[in-house]
Amino acid sequence: MRLAQEIARTVPIQRINTLMAEVQAARKERDQLQSEVNRLQQELDAVTNQEGLKELKTELNSYRIEAGLVAVTGPGVEVTLNDSTLIPKPGQNPNLYVLHDEDILRVLNELKAAGAEVLAINGERLVATSEVRCAGPTILVNKTKRLAAPFVITAIGNPDTMINALNMRGGVVDTLRQFWGIQVSIKKLPEVTIPAYKGSRRFEYAHPVRE
């Protein structure tokens, strides 16, 4: 008992506890700011809802969809990926049979090629700057969002085109299933809603080219 308590008081553990509390507080603050920004944006939308500004609004709307600044809805697909059921033979590298970031990247790439208009993974909107990286058994997307398996990709677009592309013989899904034993299931959705990007999208280094 006493020893266990002493261990809990060791510097490494204290350090982690402090950091964890800080991360939690920072997340909370971030979320509050996020809802404040959303509220302001809605207010601005309401104020600018005037005849004569319609054309500008339509333009803004399509930029916002691409930039991930609004939630979107439409028909699409849901692709669920989970780790392999294959048991590697002795001497084989078991790491080859677990889901990798590159598998997710390839599925996303296939969906994009098949005309996906908006994408998300486990509810995280994917934008032009979104990365997908392995971090131990979890993956990190959009810099701070940690996701755990199963990984559910949702895509809005023509469902049949996307499903056909994924299921092509010798295609991405075939390879994942047959070769690496990754579990893949694909579902057609008549309507799916994808949330807006969480966090701010501001450029620190990039500026519009001055003519």
Next chain:
Amino acid sequence: MKKKELVSLGLIALALGFLLAFTYRTANRVERTVPYDRAHELTLELKALAKERADLEAQARDLRAKLAKAKQGYSEAQLALEAEVKEAAALAGAVPLEGPGVRVVVDNPPGTAGGTIFAVRDEDLLKIVNELRAAGAEAISINGQRLVSTSEIRTAGSFINVNLQRITPPYEILAIGDSAALKAALEVKGGIVETLRDWGVRIQVEARQQVKVPALSKPLRFDYARAVETGGKS
């Protein structure tokens, strides 16, 4: 053996047993204490969150200013809206951007006209782009094609398509962001540059004070996705 001796021997054995069990448990616990990596991971997360917070604060300030302006009248509302459109257009890839960054040139191993298994593939480019994004790249293009959220990089026949346009080697990737961080992410030991070079692929990474990333060359079009109206609710 006398009874007394037996008892004390038993006691000693018991004490030893406890001690062993205790030591074992303690050792086990110590091993389960947090490795350095976790503290490191949390610190990185904190940093990223701090940046998100600062960005959101700036955005809120900016929106408040626009809102105050827009409330003054029609032409002010139009100006505020135009400013919003301009910012969203930049984020959507609809305007060319410039800034510091890197220029990456990737080419097939010498003497192979796309013929060997180590010729540059779509997935190699995907990985490079993914590393650049993870390192905070703000805008990226490949051979003049701006990468947006739906841009594919995909082998079609013996070529690679980006935004449905065929691109051919050498592949030139331009990325705007913290040039040192972008360069380091690619050139880290055991990273993508090292792997590709081991395969014979020619790859050069160059930090630049100024790179220009072109706008998306096709208009944005959404046939299936529509924005969710949030107007009334909050």
